[in-house]
Amino acid sequence: MFFYAAKLIWFLLQPSAALLIALAGGVLIIGLGGYRFGAVLVLLATVGLLVAGFSPLGPALLLPLEERFQRVEPDGPVTGILVLGGGIDQHVGERRGTIELTEAGDRMTEAVALARRFPEARVVFSGGSAEIISDGYTEGAAARRFFRAMGLPDDRVTIEDASRNTAENARFTAALVGARPDERWLLVTSAFHMPRAMGSFRAAGWSPLPWPTDYRTRGSEDLYRPIWRPSLGLSLVDVAAKEWVGLLAYWLTGQTDALFPGPFRDPGA
Known part of the structure; x- marks a missing residue:
């Protein structure tokens, strides 16, 4: 139920969609005679689109997420490499007969x-289908083909293809692998997604x-640069907003160990 509710709510709340809906709604209201309220909606939506599209708002929202965790070099043998889904497009790939990242x-x-740096480590990919209505294609199946094409043998790669979100990535993979406290696993995912991923795995x-x-950002210098492609600016704002909303939702539903998970686990969490 959480999965479907999250999908529906996010469709309506993602900034780009919300601003476009407000803009269209304002125009419609003006057409129906509600000039004052409609004009306010159009003005707010237009300003919001301009700010999100051209200003460094997206990088400002992303930077705290991307800087939260740095890479931790393992101090001993690596047992396995955990790779979260989201990096491969199974739908286009299946239709085209290719592997599409x-x-x-x-x-x-x-x-x-x-995997090449740590040749003894297992590779575990976690990702099924994040679609509300699945077409039967999973990221896991596409990932299997990708790793084969990269020269990794099937017996070294474990695929978990039932999960639909980050919380399920963590639960299903933990149950599948059964990692022990003395093992070292590396978690590979996007930097902006790492806080929610680490919190979910800890939970x-x-x-x-x-x-x-x-x-997605170069660092603090991006805070002082305008964005000249509004589609990029809106995309960055959407990505960041999804993570911040996801962190709050996961914390409220007990699916992460802290509101904003950090490098060191909160002893009181």
Whole structure:
């Protein structure tokens, strides 16, 4: 139930959609004679689109997320590499008969690099279908083909393809792998997603080492740069807003160990 409610609520709350709906609503209200209220909606939506599209609002929201966790170099043998879904487009890939990476494809390429760096480590991919109405294609199946194409043998790769969100990634993978406290696992996901991912895995009783990738900002310098592609600005705001809303929702429903998980677990969590 949480999965479906989250999908519906986020569709309405994502900033780009909310602003466009407000803009269209304002125009409609003006057409129906509600000039004052309609004009206010149009003005607010227009200002919101301009700010989100051209200002460094997106980087400002993303930076605290991306800087929260740094890569932790393992101090001994690595048992396994955990790769979260989101980096591969199973729908386009299946239709085209190819392997298609998404904007978060660094998750997949970094996993391969780590697999070659630590040849004894297992590779575990977690990702099913995040669609409300599934077409039968899962990220897990596409990931299997990707890792084969990269030269990793099937017996080294474990696929968990039932999870639909980060909380399920953590629970299902923990149950599948059964990691022990003395093992070292690296968690590979986008830097902006790492706080929610680490909190979810800790809530599931597992504390892997963070290995963030797929950075969307260059650093604090982006706070002083305008964005010249409004589609990029809106995209960054949407990505950041989803993570902040997700952190709050996961904390309220007990699916993460802290409101804003950090490098060191809160002893009182």
